[in-house]
Amino acid sequence: MLEIKGITGGYGEKNIVNDVSFTVNKGSILGILGPNGSGKSTLMKLISGVLPAAGGEVRIDGKPMADFTAKELARKMAVLPQLHAHAFAHTVRETVSLGRYPHQSGWFSSWSDEDEEAVVEAMGLMDISQYEQTQIDRMSGGEQQRVFVAQALAQDAGILLLDEPTNHLDINHQKELLDTIKKQAIEKDLTIVSIFHDINLASMYCDQLLLMDGGGVVRIGEPHEVVREQDIETVYHTRVSNHPHPELPKPQITLLPGVERESSEASIRAKDFRISKDMVLYQSPIPLKTVSSAVVNAGSGWFRNFMNRHVDAFYNINNSVQEMSEYIEESGLKTTDTVGMMTAVQTEDAIIKEYEGPFGSVVIAVTAGVGNGVDVSKAVERTLRVGTINTWILVNGILSDEAFIQAMITATEAKTKALQQEQVKDPLTGTIATGTSTDSCLVAATQQGEELPYAGPITELGKLIGVGVFECTIEALKLYQLAKAKSL
Amino acid sequence: MSKNVLAYSVSLLILAGAILLGVTVGTVSISPVVLWNPSSDEAAANILWNIRMPRVILAGLVGAALAIAGAAFQGLLKNPLADPYTLGVSSGASVGAVMTLFFGISIPFLGPFTLPVMSMIGALLTMLAVMSFAKLVDRSMKMETVILTGIIFSSFLGSIISLMIALTGEELRQIIGWLLGSVSMRGWPYVRMALPFVLIGSFVLWLKRRELNAMLFGEERAQHLGVDVRKSKMIILIGGSVLTGAAVSVSGTIGFVGLVVPHMTRLLWGSDHRHVLPLSFINGAALLIICDLVSRTIISPTELPIGVITAFIGAPVFAFIFFRQRKGGV
Numbered sequence: 001m002l003e004i005k006g007i008t009g010g011y012g013e014k015n016i017v018n019d020v021s022f023t024v025n026k027g028s029i030l031g032i033l034g035p036n037g038s039g040k041s042t043l044m045k046l047i048s049g050v051l052p053a054a055g056g057e058v059r060i061d062g063k064p065m066a067d068f069t070a071k072e073l074a075r076k077m078a079v080l081p082q083l084h085a086h087a088f089a090h091t092v093r094e095t096v097s098l099g100r101y102p103h104q105s106g107w108f109s110s111w112s113d114e115d116e117e118a119v120v121e122a123m124g125l126m127d128i129s130q131y132e133q134t135q136i137d138r139m140s141g142g143e144q145q146r147v148f149v150a151q152a153l154a155q156d157a158g159i160l161l162l163d164e165p166t167n168h169l170d171i172n173h174q175k176e177l178l179d180t181i182k183k184q185a186i187e188k189d190l191t192i193v194s195i196f197h198d199i200n201l202a203s204m205y206c207d208q209l210l211l212m213d214g215g216g217v218v219r220i221g222e223p224h225e226v227v228r229e230q231d232i233e234t235v236y237h238t239r240v241s242n243h244p245h246p247e248l249p250k251p252q253i254t255l256l257p258g259v260e261r262e263s264s265e266a267s268i269r270a271k272d273f274r275i276s277k278d279m280v281l282y283q284s285p286i287p288l289k290t291v292s293s294a295v296v297n298a299g300s301g302w303f304r305n306f307m308n309r310h311v312d313a314f315y316n317i318n319n320s321v322q323e324m325s326e327y328i329e330e331s332g333l334k335t336t337d338t339v340g341m342m343t344a345v346q347t348e349d350a351i352i353k354e355y356e357g358p359f360g361s362v363v364i365a366v367t368a369g370v371g372n373g374v375d376v377s378k379a380v381e382r383t384l385r386v387g388t389i390n391t392w393i394l395v396n397g398i399l400s401d402e403a404f405i406q407a408m409i410t411a412t413e414a415k416t417k418a419l420q421q422e423q424v425k426d427p428l429t430g431t432i433a434t435g436t437s438t439d440s441c442l443v444a445a446t447q448q449g450e451e452l453p454y455a456g457p458i459t460e461l462g463k464l465i466g467v468g469v470f471e472c473t474i475e476a477l478k479l480y481q482l483a484k485a486k487s488l
Numbered sequence: 489m490s491k492n493v494l495a496y497s498v499s500l501l502i503l504a505g506a507i508l509l510g511v512t513v514g515t516v517s518i519s520p521v522v523l524w525n526p527s528s529d530e531a532a533a534n535i536l537w538n539i540r541m542p543r544v545i546l547a548g549l550v551g552a553a554l555a556i557a558g559a560a561f562q563g564l565l566k567n568p569l570a571d572p573y574t575l576g577v578s579s580g581a582s583v584g585a586v587m588t589l590f591f592g593i594s595i596p597f598l599g600p601f602t603l604p605v606m607s608m609i610g611a612l613l614t615m616l617a618v619m620s621f622a623k624l625v626d627r628s629m630k631m632e633t634v635i636l637t638g639i640i641f642s643s644f645l646g647s648i649i650s651l652m653i654a655l656t657g658e659e660l661r662q663i664i665g666w667l668l669g670s671v672s673m674r675g676w677p678y679v680r681m682a683l684p685f686v687l688i689g690s691f692v693l694w695l696k697r698r699e700l701n702a703m704l705f706g707e708e709r710a711q712h713l714g715v716d717v718r719k720s721k722m723i724i725l726i727g728g729s730v731l732t733g734a735a736v737s738v739s740g741t742i743g744f745v746g747l748v749v750p751h752m753t754r755l756l757w758g759s760d761h762r763h764v765l766p767l768s769f770i771n772g773a774a775l776l777i778i779c780d781l782v783s784r785t786i787i788s789p790t791e792l793p794i795g796v797i798t799a800f801i802g803a804p805v806f807a808f809i810f811f812r813q814r815k816g817g818v
Contacts, residue, residue: 045708048711048712049711050708050711050712069716070711070714070715070716070717071714071716072714073714074712074713074714075714078712079712081708081709081712088562088563088566088568088704088754088759089754089758089759090704090758090759090760091758094701094758094759094760095705098701098702098705098713099713101698101701101702101713101714101715102713102714104698107695155713
């Protein structure tokens with residue numbers, strides 16, 4: 001356990017670090033964040049004792065650091081500093097072996113089995129065993145970094161201080177190294193303090209974070225308490241956006257550029273939709289921010305091409321993603337830039353309408369087939385069949401995250417209302433259907449023009465979506481009924 | 489570990505060969521048989537044991553002392569160009585020695601050891617001064633800064649020596665010859681004067697072999713690894729100064745041995761100080777014995793100062809190391 005109490009210090013008269021306190025428990029990792037010159041490295045030097053503190057104290061396992069001799073301290077605490085200059089050639093093994101220095105004593109002390117084991121294990125953990133006899137100055141920066149981490153691990157100390165351990169490493173080795181360190185922290189009950197430049201990596205791997213600025217603590221706590229847009233923006237003077245990690249309950253940030261992106265004015269128009277018997281296709285001149293439940297590229301993202309493809313009723317849906325992707329490529333589009341949906345409905349029967357509002361306009365596109373309409377309140381245990389209402393809402397404006405979700409809710413309500421109006425029934429239960437079993441919805445926006453923070457029915461946007469989706473769905477249903485009547 | 493066995497075997501073999509050549513080759517050729525059978529040729533045995541053997545052993549001690557001190561200084565300063573000569577430490581030792589002669593200093597209890605002890609004090613003070621000044625100029629103590637500082641001190645101390653020589657009469661003119669470096673006509677008393685210091689100094693440095701390894705990665709890194717940097721540094725400085733002082737007091741300033749030998753040793757056998765130090769000791773002894781042999785045979789019967797030979801080899805090696813370091817090579 002490492003306790004820092006009100007530590008203060010710097011070079012000469014000037015204190016760079018002022019009154020920093022924290023405690024790191026065994027088995028946990030504390031990440032130190034902060035902009036250049038915020039005192040991170042100085043704090044590290046005060047903790048490691050390389051720089052004498054002007055005030056405060058460092059306690060290791062409850063004992064003041066001053067009570068340890070240099071060797072005792074090195075057995076308790078290993079340090080990975082930032083820069084490694086060396087004038088002479090050393091092999092990897094020699095370098096890692098130096099980590100055993102504090103465990104050797106006496107004039108003639110020799111290499112013990114324990115020393116050997118620690119060195120071999122450290123080299124194995126850092127994946128450098130094969131370079132054992134290589135001269136370190138012939139290795140890349142990343143490989144050298146791993147050698148020095150191995151040296152620190154070979155020291156076999158309970159506390160590990162790391163100054164930017166992922167320096168010079170590619171993303172694979174960043175991950176590998178931090179995975180290893182995290183694993184070591186848990187397995188060997190290590191206490192780890194590490195400086196990070198990468199806020200996202202720090203958030204992912206650390207149990208606690210310490211955000212520094214101007215030599216003091218701005219915030220300390222769990223990652224979700226520290227990685228907050230406002231604090232990061234204030235400390236780093238950089239616009240950032242906060243979002244969750246896709247797999248871990250840890251916040252991540254994304255940089256927002258300071259330079260306005262040079263993008264041409266563009267607006268979505270109903271007349272630009274191309275309708276054929278194979279598909280409805282809209283190609284936007286600029287990427288649109290999109291949220292959808294499509295077959296290809298569902299979820300959120302930025303896309304240029306929007307395809308609603310006609311497939312026959314016997315289309316094999318088991319391999320649909322793969323097949324649809326190939327289809328998109330065959331059509332001369334890129335799957336990375338295209339949202340793809342499917343419908344069994346004749347795409348020529350698609351209804352596409354433009355609605356003008358005070359803020360801008362909305363284009364609604366609907367294809368409706370209700371061969372297997374479903375009353376969702378009675379939908380338990382039903383087999384899946386094709387028969388789809390695909391609803392697109394394309395907005396000329398800037399939507400917030402809330403607006404995307406509210407637009408979907410509003411559209412769904414309008415669709416259900418349209419089905420009720422048209423008396424579409426669930427063939428199994430005979431009750432009024434609320435949709436079909438495989439409906440899809442897509443909301444996309446240019447993210448230009450007016451800011452639209454909400455899209456519920458209380459807003460102008462919500463009203464347009466409600467009316468538009470209702471009208472378009474009714475028209476599409478009418479065309480569907482007509483087509484069905486014709487084919488009979 | 490077979491590499492180390494090889495390293496020591498080869499080095500010891502070369503040393504043995506050098507000694508053998510050193511005592512047998514010369515204006516009078518002596519059969520090696522005389523070594524173990526002195527009665528076979530009394531006159532030759534006399535030359536061998538009273539003139540050549542002390543000379544060879546003295547050359548060996550001086551070479552060993554300078555080489556191991558150079559290796560330690562290089563490790564301490566992380567500077568492959570450091571050696572007692574380039575750092576100005578040899579000049580400091582010379583000043584100590586010349587002052588002893590000039591003022592006729594004799595410290596009670598030390599007796600004949602006054603000269604080497606004064607040399608050592610001169611060496612240590614110079615080393616401390618050079619390091620402090622270099623640190624003032626440039627906190628990171630870059631290679632060039634340290635060497636330049638060494639040259640500044642060397643020149644300054646050289647002028648003091650010249651002044652003292654100028655102020656004395658004929659009797660100290662011999663100092664000039666001594667300054668250029670020589671192990672000739674010294675005899676056993678000089679061997680006895682240098683031997684204890686060379687052994688003690690080398691042993692002290694050898695004790696700090698692991699600390700030197702750690703300090704190669706910088707003082708801060710060494711401290712992280714558990715080295716008591718201040719203490720170790722002081723011990724290494726004292727050890728190196730004792731060796732330099734001992735060597736200079738018996739042979740004058742012989743340059744570049746401490747540069748060439750550790751460099752070659754590292755090149756051949758790696759930079760681990762556990763082996764660099766003892767191997768430099770052996771190789772330094774062998775090199776200086778051979779240099780001395782060359783110096784007295786190459787334009788026989790005239791003798792060249794041994795410093796001429798070592799500089800002739802050492803200066804190009806110095807240039808080569810400098811070139812390689814600046815080009816960022818190994």
